[in-house]
Amino acid sequence: MSRLFGTDGVRGLANGLLTAELALSLAQAAAVVLGHEQMAAGKRPRAVLARDPRASGEFISAAVEAGLASAGVDVYNAGVLPTPAAAFLIADLDADFGVMISASHNPAPDNGIKFFARGGHKLPDQVEDAIEAQLQRDAYRPVGTNVGRIQRFADAEDRYVVHLLATLPHRLDGLTVVVDCAHGAASGCSPQVFKDAGAAVIVIGAEPDGYNINDGVGSTHLEELIDQVRQHGADLGIAHDGDADRCLAVDHEGTVIDGDQIMGILAVALKEAGQLKDDVLVATVMSNLGLKLALQERGITVKETAVGDRYVLEAMRASGYSLGGEQSGHVIFADYATTGDGVLTGLQLAAQVAKTGQSLKELATVMTKLPQLMINVPNVDKNRAASDAGVAEAVLKATAELGQTGRVLLRPSGTEALVRVMVEAGDMETATRVCNELAGVVKERLAI
DSSP: OOOSOBTTBEEEEBTTTBOHHHHHHHHHHHHHHHSHHHHHTTOOOEEEEEEOSOTHHHHHHHHHHHHHHHTTOEEEEEEEOOHHHHHHHHHHHTOSEEEEEOOTTSOTTEEEEEEEETTTEEOOHHHHHHHHHHHTSOOOOOOGGGSOOEEEOTTHHHHHHHHHHHTOSSOOTTOEEEEEOTTSTTTTHHHHHHHHTTOEEEEESOOOOSSOTTSSOSTTOOHHHHHHHHHHTOSEEEEEOTTSOOEEEEETTSOEEOHHHHHHHHHHHHHHTTOSGGGEEEEETTSOHHHHHHHHHTTOEEEEEOSSHHHHHHHHHHHTOSEEEOTTSOEEETTTOSSOOHHHHHHHHHHHHHHHOOOHHHHGGGOOOOOEEEEEEESBOGGGTTTOHHHHHHHHHHHHHHGGGOEEEEEEOSSSSEEEEEEEOSSHHHHHHHHHHHHHHHHHHHBO
C-alpha cells in the first residue's frame, strides 16, 4: 500500500480520496498516537482543530471532531483560521496536538488534513507512519466519562491577532497596503491585523463562499493584486494562499517580490537588529543563487536544504536558527512561529518599509536575481540521474563553465518519471543554452 501521508499531511479530492470515513478514522488513529501520554496517565488529551473555508471542510471538520472525541480527546474547535494560527494556538493553549483541515493553495474541490504535535510542530515521518499503522488496528473507543468533549475555541482569533501584533518591530502608520486573502483562511484576521498595526488597508479576496478559495486571487494569481496596488497608489501589496502559510508581495509599481527577495530583506533587517542567530538564513536548493551571493556580501551565510518547508524547519530546529524559508513565500520566524506564517511575514515586511522609510522596491535591491531556467525532461529513469556517468560529466562541465555566478541543479520528480533540470547564469542566453544542452544529455542518457 502506498504511503497515505504526503509531503504536507493527507491531501486529495474531497469525497474522493479524502472521505468523511477516512477523516474520522485518521482522527481516531492520531488520537492514540499523539495523545498516548495523557491517556496512559488516565487523562483526556486536548487538541486544537481549525480549517480553511472550503465547503468540504465543514463535513471533514465534523468527522475529525467526532473521531477525536470518540477516542477520548477534548476538542477545541477554532473554526476558520490560518494554518500558522492553528500551530500557534496549540502552543498557546498547551494542547497535546492539533489538526488543520486545508489544501493550502490547491483549488476548492481538494482538501487535506495535517497534524501538529505538542508545541505546534509538524510531525516527523516516523510519527505519521505510526498513525498510518494505527489505522490498521481496532479503534480506541472509551466510554462514560472518558469520552472527549467538544467546545468552541471562542477567543482563538483574538489570541492569534494579539500574538502577531506583539512581534512588530515598527508600526505601519502612514502606509497603504493592499491585502489579498485568496478567499481563504486569513480573510478575517489578516485585514484586521494590518489595520490594528496602523496601516490603511484595501482588502481583496476576502469573501469566501466555500468554493472560490484561490480562484483567480491569492499568491498563485497576483494579477488582481498588482492592479489594485497600482490603482490605489498603495505602498505595497501582500498576497496569501488559501491557508495563509505563505506570503508574496508586490511593490508600489506592481513588481512581484518573491520569497527569496522577502527573505533577503528580512535577513538583513534581523542581522542589523542583532536577532539573526549565527547570521544564518536557511533556504532550499531552489532559492536563487543571487540571494546567496548578496547575503554573503553582508556577512550572512545561507544554509541549504532539500525542497520543502519541513526540511527548512528541521534544519532550523536542529541548530536553533531564527529565519528560513522558500522561494514560494513560506517564511519561518523561529522566534515567533513553528511554521511558515504569511500574515506574520507580510507584517514584518511592511514594518521594514515603515521603519526604513524606503519603498519595497528599494529594499528589494538587497539582491539581484540571476536568470533562471528550468526544463522538465519526461519519460526518463529518474533513479539513475545521480549515478549516470554521462550525466555527471555534463553537469561538471556546465558547472565549470558557469563558475561562481551560476549553478546547475538536477532534481528527480517525487511523483513522475521526470527529471527537472535547472540552470542559473549571469545572463538568460547562457542559462537557456546550458539548460537545453543538459536536458538533451539527460533525455539521451536516461531514456526509458
